[in-house]
Amino acid sequence: MAGGGGGCVTLRGAQIRDLLDAKHNVLFDCDGVVWNGETAVTGAPEVVSLLKQRGKRVFFVTNNCTRPRENYVQKFSRLGFADVAEEEIFSSAYCSAAYLRDVARLQGKVYVIGCGGVMKELRDAGVPVAEEGDAEPGASIYTCPLDPDVKAVLVGYDENFTFMKLAKACCYLQSSECLFLATDPDPWHPLRGGRVTPGSGSLTAALETASSRKATVIGKPSRFMFDCISSQFGLDPARSLMIGDRLETDVLFGSNCGLATVLTLTGVSTLQEALAFRDSQEPQQKHCAPDYVVESVADILQALEE
Amino acid sequence: MAASKCTQLTAALSRQLLDSVDCVLFDCDGVIWRGDQAISGAPEVISSLKKNGKRVFFVTNNSTKTRQMYADKLGKLGFDATADEVFGTAYCSAVYLKNVCKLDGKVYLIGSNAMRQELEDVGIRPVGVGPDPVSGVQKDWANVPLDKQVQAVLVGFDEHFSYMKLNRALQYLCNPDCQFVGTNTDTRLPLEGGKAVPGTGCLLRAVETAAQRQAQVVGKPSNFMFECVASQFGLDPERCLMVGDRLDTDIMLGSNCGLKTLLTLTGVSTVAEAQANQKSQCPHQQKMVPDYYINSIADILPALQT
Numbered sequence: 255m256a257g258g259g260g261g262c263v264t265l266r267g268a269q270i271r272d273l274l275d276a277k278h279n280v281l282f283d284c285d286g287v288v289w290n291g292e293t294a295v296t297g298a299p300e301v302v303s304l305l306k307q308r309g310k311r312v313f314f315v316t317n318n319c320t321r322p323r324e325n326y327v328q329k330f331s332r333l334g335f336a337d338v339a340e341e342e343i344f345s346s347a348y349c350s351a352a353y354l355r356d357v358a359r360l361q362g363k364v365y366v367i368g369c370g371g372v373m374k375e376l377r378d379a380g381v382p383v384a385e386e387g388d389a390e391p392g393a394s395i396y397t398c399p400l401d402p403d404v405k406a407v408l409v410g411y412d413e414n415f416t417f418m419k420l421a422k423a424c425c426y427l428q429s430s431e432c433l434f435l436a437t438d439p440d441p442w443h444p445l446r447g448g449r450v451t452p453g454s455g456s457l458t459a460a461l462e463t464a465s466s467r468k469a470t471v472i473g474k475p476s477r478f479m480f481d482c483i484s485s486q487f488g489l490d491p492a493r494s495l496m497i498g499d500r501l502e503t504d505v506l507f508g509s510n511c512g513l514a515t516v517l518t519l520t521g522v523s524t525l526q527e528a529l530a531f532r533d534s535q536e537p538q539q540k541h542c543a544p545d546y547v548v549e550s551v552a553d554i555l556q557a558l559e560e
Numbered sequence: 561m562a563a564s565k566c567t568q569l570t571a572a573l574s575r576q577l578l579d580s581v582d583c584v585l586f587d588c589d590g591v592i593w594r595g596d597q598a599i600s601g602a603p604e605v606i607s608s609l610k611k612n613g614k615r616v617f618f619v620t621n622n623s624t625k626t627r628q629m630y631a632d633k634l635g636k637l638g639f640d641a642t643a644d645e646v647f648g649t650a651y652c653s654a655v656y657l658k659n660v661c662k663l664d665g666k667v668y669l670i671g672s673n674a675m676r677q678e679l680e681d682v683g684i685r686p687v688g689v690g691p692d693p694v695s696g697v698q699k700d701w702a703n704v705p706l707d708k709q710v711q712a713v714l715v716g717f718d719e720h721f722s723y724m725k726l727n728r729a730l731q732y733l734c735n736p737d738c739q740f741v742g743t744n745t746d747t748r749l750p751l752e753g754g755k756a757v758p759g760t761g762c763l764l765r766a767v768e769t770a771a772q773r774q775a776q777v778v779g780k781p782s783n784f785m786f787e788c789v790a791s792q793f794g795l796d797p798e799r800c801l802m803v804g805d806r807l808d809t810d811i812m813l814g815s816n817c818g819l820k821t822l823l824t825l826t827g828v829s830t831v832a833e834a835q836a837n838q839k840s841q842c843p844h845q846q847k848m849v850p851d852y853y854i855n856s857i858a859d860i861l862p863a864l865q866t
Contacts, residue, residue: 413698413724415726416721417719417720417721424757424758445701445702446702447702449703449734451698451727452723452727455770456726457766459762459768459769460758460763463761464759466747
């Protein structure tokens with residue numbers, strides 16, 4: 255059974271084995287699934303290795319746009335995951351750059367509200383970025399120059415977000431020909447100890463309100479990241495599995511792409527929340543209910559080793 | 561209340577309307593001034609109304625000025641007005657926090673010095689005004705020192721809006737007992753010159769999205785703006801006229817509070833929009849139909865001077 259309103263069946267042992275036998279591709283979210291902050295989820299590195307040994311293809315699909323892919327490679331290595339290759343990692347920063355280059359085929363520059371990770375991916379993809387320019391003291395929205403080559407605005411998590419950036423982006427978006435993209439919709443990101451920090455979604459909301467336009471969102475739950483992986487690796491949705499910790503992003507993403515979905519309980523969402531979505535009358539909410547639930551990805555390890 | 565609505569205000573109807581009210585409330589931007597220029601004839605209208613024994617008040621969603629600063633601007637533009645006739649959201653938010661929220665502590669303020677001033681004048685201590693650039697790394701942000709005396713977050717227009725301010729507001733709002741108030745939801749600042757400057761509504765949406773909470777909004781069309789004036793001056797709604805240029809704020813406020821409403825065409829909304837609302841079946845849109853409309857408030861001058 256795949257996609258579109260799951261039954262939240264808790265999986266153990268042989269059931270996990272049976273599910274995996276039917277799937278060739280396993281897509282993992284990162285935060286709250288394979289690691290939490292700088293700590294790997296116990297058993298996660300072994301699970302990834304074992305899946306690959308059993309001939310499965312493994313991909314990592316993350317809305318986190320703060321790092322370029324090569325940093326993720328280093329993080330995986332640091333946390334004890336053997337041989338995770340750059341090509342297996344799909345972040346919203348990487349996919350946003352791919353979208354601008356391959357789907358939008360951008361002719362012109364992109365004005366970016368974002369951090370180093372996004373900038374690097376855009377540069378690596380050969381997408382020209384409008385220079386921010388040094389903020390002169392006393393520069394105001396009325397006097398700051400606008401770059402006539404800007405044909406797209408990309409907004410994502412930006413710790414240096416300011417009112418001026420919001421105003422400039424809004425000016426660019428006055429032209430209906432200017433594309434409006436957001437890396438991901440997450441309103442907040444979890445930090446250690448149950449704390450949170452504002453996410454891309456909150457900055458996107460400000461810009462949508464200012465411009466009266468809706469952004470095209472690259473990250474989960476939008477399909478694009480799956481299409482991006484598929485264009486490079488040819489994925490059959492019926493033979494693919496999505497494992498995540500956030501119902502409104504990971505599970506809905508899996509549902510939107512026709513994948514079987516597994517919720518792991520080592521991150522943001524709870525079993526209670528999953529059941530509430532399952533029992534909801536609203537179709538959109540039902541799509542956030544996972545097919546299966548596991549306590550942790552380590553449960554897969556037990557299933558594979560038995 | 562007029563049986564038929566959205567009627568053009570002729571000279572004869574003007575006299576009839578003016579005789580039926582004791583008090584006239586004016587929005588400012590787009591009604592009596594545009595930017596730093598008085599609308600031709602507006603100062604004379606205000607003076608004439610007062611000579612005719614009408615009380616006059618100014619009701620604006622703009623949070624960047626104190627009552628005294630508004631009085632100064634009114635004076636400079638030739639209007640006969642005093643500070644206690646002005647009800648801007650900087651003042652009204654302070655009153656709201658004091659009297660409605662019954663705030664007994666500090667407020668974390670995303671806003672202007674004018675807002676800080678109005679809060680201090682009612683005995684509430686704000687924290688957070690001014691520039692607040694990001695420092696440290698991400699894991700520090702969830703642990704920014706929080707002032708334990710802060711019992712509310714207030715969001716108004718703030719040119720120093722930044723990720724760090726958004727983050728601090730989020731940290732305070734993670735406590736469900738912390739109250740959450742916004743001055744207004746206008747998406748743009750009203751301005752001449754074509755450059756679209758994002759308004760308070762954008763900043764408020766960013767905070768609401770990150771915190772996944774809805775703010776209590778003080779400004780039009782919330783009834784509070786009228787109640788604030790009415791409670792201080794003992795007004796009878798049926799003997800009040802609201803004059804504004806925006807259907808979704810000024811006219812909606814008038815409808816909700818049982819005032820007579822006059823749309824002036826020197827600002828944002830058009831007759832066509834008003835008529836479209838009138839034809840619609842939607843109760844919400846029906847509230848955005850003025851009793852009368854006029855090209856400019858200067859057009860009622862003849863009726864006042866006979």
